[in-house]
Amino acid sequence: MSRLAEYLYELAALYGGQAFVHFKEVRKGSAVLHALVEREAVASVESRLRLVNTIAAPDDLRRTYHNINGMLKPDHAVGNVNLPAGALVLAFPGRDTPVQKIYRVKEAGVLDGIVIRIGGKYQTIPVWLKDADGTVHKCEANSDMAWELIQHYLSLPVRVTGNGDWLRGENAYGRWRNSRSRAGSYSTKHRSRIS
Template sequence: MPNVRSRVQSVGRGEAPRDAPEAYRSLDGYLREDRARAVLREQDNGQGILEFAGANDGEDPYPLVRERARIFGTVIRVGGTGDRIPVLIESNGVPIFGCHASRDVAKMLAHYLFEPVRLVGKGSWLRDAEGRWNVQRFKIDAFEPIKGTKASEALSELRAVAGEWTEEDYRDLERIRQGPKNNGGD
């Protein structure tokens, strides 16, 4: 109990190890999403140790955004119990908490530990005071490993693909690029 109390108090003072503030922000985000707030109190005397502002954190200029998306990163950890298996991804040196997968997807994803992947699924994002979008939750439906191919090698592979482009191919490409016309297609 003294270790937990000390760690929680260090979050409130802004002196906690890197993972503790991430956990605090995650819980605070869930409270904000649910339009709630909370205070962690001592059991014996009811004294407040740590306050979660949640919905009282000021008006968010952007609401929670939910959409299908892709996340690119390195698999750092896969594991847990239950039907939603937590997955920790690191993207550009920043850990992304809040990702989870079914047992089947997590089992396959575990084979790519410490390797780059593209995750596909549905996520929820909140924009912070600095204007950065942060993942609150991300359900991984599928993934694919990313090859560590250099750009020059990828270009060589593309150039090696045989085929002739016709004028019709270029017109099709231009139609795809421009999109449908007049809301009814072309």
């Protein structure tokens, strides 16, 4: 039942307009969920679902789609969203999703965020930055820079520049994400420091 609740939670986010979307029943079959969309919201829910695999899809919609597909994969299942007449609106390949190769590059980059964690006892000190989207980026700084960054703990955003490992793979939604960076410099609104 808890797994079913996880699917329902993600489906509610996928459909949007939760005030107009209701769980109706589980039909016979593997787990055929039947949702009811109130008449006044049908057009907006359908157009939202048709955005999923387009460049115009908002990040939350794309993320929810990948969450559902990612749940189906280990459950060895596939899924579809169909109109009442049976027309396919959206497919989830789930278990049939091709395995995507993970790419890793080492490259200079820039990370912006608020220092949310800092500490360690070695020559390189772990520093975690949380960006505006809530993504946490893990960096390393030398002890001098870490000492200066600690003054910005949970306060002003900083911009860290340096070399890092960047990954793109199965759970990155086609985007590059930072795995770990070595901070070479940082700046705030008022000053910058190069190490």
